Amino acid sequence: MATALQRLKNWIFESRSFLFSWYTKDRDRLQEPTKSLVELPPVLRKKLTIAAQKLPNDPVNTETIRSLIDEAFEQWRDRETHLEDNLPKNAENSVVIVTNPVMVVSRIVIEIIEAWATQKQVTVKILPWNSRPADPDSIQSKLQHYIEQDPADAAKKTEVMVIPNLSWCFLRAMDGLDGIDYLQKMLLHDSSRFWIIAAGQVTWDYLNSISDLEADCGRVSSLPKLESDSLCQWLAPIISELDITFADPRLESKILDADKDAETIYFEDLASISQGVSVIALHTFLASVTYEPSEEDEPGILEAQNPELPNLPELTSTDHYLLYFLLLHGDITLSALAHSLGDRESRVRKRIKILRNEGLVEENGEVLKINPIYYPKLKQELINNNFVINEFE
Amino acid sequence: MNIHFQFFVLAQSAGDAVEKTAAGTREILTRITTLKVTQALIVLLLCYVTLKLIDWLVELISERIAREWRLQVKQILPFLRTIVLTTTVVTLMNLFLNLSRENILAVTGAIAVALGFAFKDYASSIVAGFIGIFEGSYRVGDRVKIGDDYGEVVSYGLRGIQIKTPTDNLVTVPHNKIWTEAISNANTGELEAQVVTEFYFAHEVDTELVTKILYRAAHTSRYTQLELPIVVVMAETPYGTHFKLKSYPLDARDEFIYQTDLTNKAKLAFAKYHLAYPRLLGLEPEPKK
Numbered sequence: 165m166a167t168a169l170q171r172l173k174n175w176i177f178e179s180r181s182f183l184f185s186w187y188t189k190d191r192d193r194l195q196e197p198t199k200s201l202v203e204l205p206p207v208l209r210k211k212l213t214i215a216a217q218k219l220p221n222d223p224v225n226t227e228t229i230r231s232l233i234d235e236a237f238e239q240w241r242d243r244e245t246h247l248e249d250n251l252p253k254n255a256e257n258s259v260v261i262v263t264n265p266v267m268v269v270s271r272i273v274i275e276i277i278e279a280w281a282t283q284k285q286v287t288v289k290i291l292p293w294n295s296r297p298a299d300p301d302s303i304q305s306k307l308q309h310y311i312e313q314d315p316a317d318a319a320k321k322t323e324v325m326v327i328p329n330l331s332w333c334f335l336r337a338m339d340g341l342d343g344i345d346y347l348q349k350m351l352l353h354d355s356s357r358f359w360i361i362a363a364g365q366v367t368w369d370y371l372n373s374i375s376d377l378e379a380d381c382g383r384v385s386s387l388p389k390l391e392s393d394s395l396c397q398w399l400a401p402i403i404s405e406l407d408i409t410f411a412d413p414r415l416e417s418k419i420l421d422a423d424k425d426a427e428t429i430y431f432e433d434l435a436s437i438s439q440g441v442s443v444i445a446l447h448t449f450l451a452s453v454t455y456e457p458s459e460e461d462e463p464g465i466l467e468a469q470n471p472e473l474p475n476l477p478e479l480t481s482t483d484h485y486l487l488y489f490l491l492l493h494g495d496i497t498l499s500a501l502a503h504s505l506g507d508r509e510s511r512v513r514k515r516i517k518i519l520r521n522e523g524l525v526e527e528n529g530e531v532l533k534i535n536p537i538y539y540p541k542l543k544q545e546l547i548n549n550n551f552v553i554n555e556f557e
Numbered sequence: 558m559n560i561h562f563q564f565f566v567l568a569q570s571a572g573d574a575v576e577k578t579a580a581g582t583r584e585i586l587t588r589i590t591t592l593k594v595t596q597a598l599i600v601l602l603l604c605y606v607t608l609k610l611i612d613w614l615v616e617l618i619s620e621r622i623a624r625e626w627r628l629q630v631k632q633i634l635p636f637l638r639t640i641v642l643t644t645t646v647v648t649l650m651n652l653f654l655n656l657s658r659e660n661i662l663a664v665t666g667a668i669a670v671a672l673g674f675a676f677k678d679y680a681s682s683i684v685a686g687f688i689g690i691f692e693g694s695y696r697v698g699d700r701v702k703i704g705d706d707y708g709e710v711v712s713y714g715l716r717g718i719q720i721k722t723p724t725d726n727l728v729t730v731p732h733n734k735i736w737t738e739a740i741s742n743a744n745t746g747e748l749e750a751q752v753v754t755e756f757y758f759a760h761e762v763d764t765e766l767v768t769k770i771l772y773r774a775a776h777t778s779r780y781t782q783l784e785l786p787i788v789v790v791m792a793e794t795p796y797g798t799h800f801k802l803k804s805y806p807l808d809a810r811d812e813f814i815y816q817t818d819l820t821n822k823a824k825l826a827f828a829k830y831h832l833a834y835p836r837l838l839g840l841e842p843e844p845k846k
Contacts, residue, residue: 444559548623
């Protein structure tokens, strides 16, 4: 009975954005301000931000990526050995790690690869880009130049090529897909290299639908959803460093989970609404922290309220296209976004300014991306408007 | 005397017939009182207000909810209108007519004859509209071509539908067209409708390159529904090679802007590769190589 109730609770929690997608929205009603770190005293805000930045990559995803790479590589290396013995080829020369569109794993992949290369005694070439080339027409030539240059250590035969973020290798524009054509050709014909590729789910689905990329790749795997225990362990350093307590859970949680403490219920709710994605969980956790000032001279306390995702602002049809393209490209400059949409830069800038003020889009330098905390609701909104976004499995 | 008697008999029988008809009419019609007339006017007013309210509400909801539900909501409109109109007619008949079984037959027959002569086309349109609801030849939100008129069905009335054309004109088409005209429906209740974008080239054009460009235009346009098939077909004509790019936008409403986007993207690429367009009478200069 308790399990059934728990399932019902989870289902309502996960489906509420869909269940309420039918209601009409009042365009004139102002969006409720999103709870954010701005409400905290500046010193605490800074401490919390630094603690979040210091947080290591979440161990579950790191370990999953490591084992995926290891397993696929060993299979490929076995095949190489078997080839010499005239044994059948049964393993492909690449592994693709598909992640949630707002989760960038390039940092995790690079960290893993550095130690892994030494352990496996292989030459590793990591595509040294940290953004998309400004001129989409040059993507292919730049890729070609890097991939086809002679290996630094020619003595070692086995070479591993790493593309930490596939979305930097293309732009959805007439002149922006030659890089993918080139990579596809290399994956198909160059069996002397092993390829490690990381891509967001939306990027991967798009490239698959236009060029059947998956057919030329070996193993394609996605990351598991993080459970409440894993999230609790991962965020523990911040909680202990800043002495964060947990507010009383909601009434329904108190009734359904009477035997659990506030912290356990909090992390179960957090895992559920963040869909088990670490970056969404972290942003939701930070947004749920509030400050309770003390009555006397003692310092106040930081308390994590029940985790909640902010509501989406009212979005127009133009916004839907724009936000979908942001998800597709992961991070992108304004000029590249306008070029990809086939729209005037001033028009795109105007919409981006509004969406940035609403908190939906983050701007870091010249690079734009979706605020991860909005992703679950944005995904549902786009699905409801006929955009194709597959479930993150 | 005899003649006078015959006239008297004839006059008497005519008088009897008139009296019988009057009695029959009196039997069917109840007494018309000021109260009943007032009630009827209130019913008509309520009917009008309800219809306007339904139109407004359905339009408001369908345009503000998620796009995938838009057409489903719009398609409720004819049903709701039919319910309101039927209820109004039955209420009015109850007010003014004695609706026994015989009377209903008599009234229906009389109305049928009257309408048959006086409002043949109007009656035909109403019947066709009623049948059209169930047959689904067109529904609100569909993109249809009837005769020379093409556009989105924005209203489904008692007598006909209203189509909003690409030039923003509102064309009223009577329902009885479904008896005689071919109705071409592009999306039949779906959100997507196929868009065919046509291109013409000289015979010597590199067809493989053109095909690749056209596919890429469809793959990169923001409006394209990538889950539906994209096809390029071509045919040889006396003046050149004719290409058709067949694809679907995410929303059928974006049909023309989508076509423009595809044409724009493709033409930029054609210019980059100096692809040759058809040359009439061989007078135009050869394209640059």
